[in-house]
Every structure is written in C-alpha cells, then in structure tokens.
Amino acid sequence: MKRIAAAALVNGLLTAGAVLTLMPFLWMISASLMPTGEASAIPPRFLPSHVTTEHYRVLLTRLALGRHVVVSLGLAGTITVLGLAVNVMAGYAFGKLPFAGKERIFQVLLAALVIPAQVSMLPLFLMLKALGLVNTFAGVVIPGLASVFGIFLIRQHAREIPDSILDAARVDGASELTIFRTIALRLLTPILVTLALFSFMGAWNDFLWPLVVLTDDRLYTLPVALANLVGEHVQETELMMAGSVVTVLPVVLLFVALQRYYVAGLTAGGVKG
C-alpha cells in the first residue's frame, strides 16, 4: 500500500513537472495557429477556433523571415564545421601526442574558462572593426571557432584510445597526421556528433554577439531578427508566436533526434570521478 502511494506521488510529481514544462511550448504552438486577435481574447483560449497558417505565411513572405532562417542555418553550420575541425585536432593532440609544454598550456586553457565572454567582447568588436569585419558573417563566426570546452571534451575521449592501436599503425609506417585522419577520427566519431550538436545549438541560440556585430538588419540571425520583430509587432501575438516556433523548431528537432549524444556529452565527458 505504502509502495503504491510512493509510486503515485513520484509519477504524479513527474507528470505535473512535465505539464508545467511543456505548457509554454504548447501555448506557443496553439497561439501561432489562431486567427488574428484570438490569442489575446478574454478569457484566454487554449485552442484555436479554427487552425490557420496565415501568420507563418506573413512571416515568410511579407516579413521575409526565411532570409534569417537561411542566415542562421548557414552561420551555425559554418561555426559547427570549422569549430569541429579546429577543436578535434587540438583535443586529439592534447590527449594523445607528447609535445613540449603540453600540460602547462592545457592548464592555462582551462583557467581561461573562468573569464566570461563579455570581457573580451568590447576589444574584439574594435579589432573586427579595424579588420573591416563588423557587420559581416565572418565577424559572427570568428569568435566561435575555438572552444576550450570542445577541446576538453575531445581530449577526455582521445585519452581512452588504446596506444596499441596507434602504435600498430606507426609500426606500419603511417605518419602521425595519417593516423589522426584515418584512425583517431573514426574512433572519436560518437563524441564528434556530441560536440557538433553542442556547437550547432550554441551558435543557433547565441544572441549577444550577433546582436553586437551585425548592424544591418538584413544580415540578422534569427534570434536577433525575432527580438527586433517584437519591437514592431508586439501587439500581434499570433504572429510573434509563429516567429518563436520557427526559431526553436530546428534545435528542438535536432535535440529530439540526437539526444543520446547530448546526454553523453554531459555525463561521459562531463562529470567523471
């Protein structure tokens, strides 16, 4: 009897938590499909009287939000691919290759994690301005390339590659770079997916830096464009909800499809010991 009551309590709590967590998303989706004005009706409606996609059409045609979707996809994709290349090479080297000063350099990198990104932001803006990179896509990408977190994640996994595999390839006369390309990359594939997922989501969701470095509203990333849109269309609840759906949908789908890699990044490479 006591056991049944405990089970009911636990599952009741989880269900209540899930309802509270999902409620804003469900209302967002529902409101985005309501006819104009219905989302601000009194008393509030939970479901549309009839489903309409007019707000999505307005977003994509009159407000040309499609442009910003493409910008965000392109930038997040570029940051993911370039960042992955840079961080995987470094992570493997820190994990598996002996070079002078390795430990010292790695400790300095970890210590740098303490410094909040905002500290570097002001001079970085001036540097990019001097280089003519303010208000360009390169200006958005550049600070996102190398990530200490990414290097750390790869290093933890590279250390677990057995030396015997690498040594066997060395005996066969393979060069170190060939071993990295053909053996290490293959063995590291699962954690590469994890890192790619984190990079893409981080880049897609980033707000402050694109807001600072992009001044031309045609170049805005989706979150910056959305924040801008609220200013002009704050009364049009249904339209704003459609914009929010478009903004979160890609990362939500990506997460649901690849969530075991997300969890693996936090648990296996994350808290160890």
Add this chain to the structure above:
Amino acid sequence: MLPERSRAGWVLVAPALAAIGLFFAVPVLAALALSFTDFDIYALADLDRLRVVGLANYQRLLHDPRFWIALRNTSYFVFVGGPLSVAVSLGAALTLDARTARWKPFFRTVFVLPVVTTLVAVAVVWRYLYHPRVGLLNHVLGWVGVPPVDWLGDPRFAMPAIIVLAIWKNFGFNTLIFLAGLQAIPPRLFEAARLDGAGAWQTFRAVTLPMLAPTFVLVAVLTLAGYFQLFAEPYVMTQGGPGSSTLSVVLLMYEQGFRWWNLGYAAAVAFVLFAIIVAFTGLDRLARRFAAPRQPAVAQHGPGERS
C-alpha cells in the same frame, strides 16, 4: 619524446591556440587596457582623442547609482534565482531517479527541452504568458483566487518573473548533471544501508547526500557563475525596466559599450563583474582542481551558451 609526434602535436594544436590567442586572450588583455582609458564615441571616430585616465572609470563606477542598482538586481537574481534553480534541479533528479518512476526517458527529454531552445524565442513567449490582462498565467492564478498581477510592469514582480522564466529554462541542464551524479553512486552503498536497516530518509541523509556533494558543488558554482551573466531575459522582456528594476550588470555593460559607445567605462564594468564572479564562486579554484589529473572533470557548457 619522439620528434615526429611532437611536431604533429604542435601542428594540430596550432589553429586552436592561434584562434584562442587572437580572438580571446588578446581581447581580454586589451579590455584591461581599455578600462584605463576614456575610449568613447569620439575615440571610435579618431583614435587621437583617446586618453589614458588611470582608475577614473573604476572610480566613476563606484559613484554611478545605475551600477549599484544593476549589481543589486543581479545579486537578487543570482542569490534568489540560483539556489531555487539548483533546488528544482535536485528535486527533479531525485524524483526521476526514484525506483518507482516510470517513462523516465520521456520525462528527461521534456525537462531538457527548454534548455536547448532559443532564449530569445521563449522569452517572447513568456512575455505574453505574463501579460496582466490576457496572459495565461494570471488567468490560471485567477482559478485559485489570486488577483491579477502586472508581472513585468510592476517593479516588485519583474525580477521574480524573470527568475521563474530562468528556472524553467535552465533546470533541466542541472537535472541531467545531478542524475549522472546519482547514477555514479555505487549500488553496494545502498545495499549496505538496507542491510543495516536504514529507512528511506536515513539512506538519503547518510548515502545519497554525501555522495552527491562533489556534483552539488560543481552545479552550484557553474549556476552562480552563469546567473551573474544575466542579459537576454531582461533585454527581451523588460529592457531593464520598469524603473531599472531588472537592469543587470551585463545589460549595463551592453548599454554603455554598444549603445552609448563608452567602451572604456564598459570595460571597467566587465572587469568588475569578472572579479565579483571569481570572488563569489571560487571558480578559479574549481578550474584548477579540475585541471589536475584524476579529479572529477567538468564539462562547461552554459545553457544558452552565454547568450
């Protein structure tokens, strides 16, 4: 040390080190230098106008009422919102970890969903949920007899409203870390407690809590450090208002630096925030501990990636 491997090592780390050096280390040092100058919109147009002013920016900061308001608001967010958020995460993790819990993967996915979404987009959604007249929240609270509250328009409620949004957005991340910590506790400890006749509460006190302590420290430090950097929530929902009640330190830095182009002053704000974070969280000690071999290692991935 074999020369070929050493060379390959350097070749492979070079791009990352160059990028971090050029686009992080140099700007951080430059920010320190910048904070000792009067770099403003005139210097932006013509560098000859730049003067070194020593500690004047830091002195000005100490006498700037808006800085103290921002610091007070940020502290409120950190020291009320932070512990609440950790408590919710711990509660969610313990409930999910309970033996009687069902559909665990489903609940876990749901709890993490807000973490991966775009802060700007969900802040827009919450802005409407908080609407005093037509918002869903006041409507639902009305069912239990709570009179309507102007969540984002009343200086008393604006910061609590932002805290609720932040907890909703972030708790799933720490829940995952706590879950990993719970699952790392050796089952034999629970077995031993059971053989000794310990009840559920005694087991929790004597086994679960002490074994979870390192995870708890990690979560607390990362959460506080992240919460000190509050920016996008007030930027999107309240623009720091009403009446500066949600002005945060990073929002002040953003306004000073990128709206009024007082880059020297903004750099001083950024450094003071950095010093406060280190002082309050001991983040540097944590980083050093994790840098040592065979210690628990930390994956620092701020939810929302320091938006």
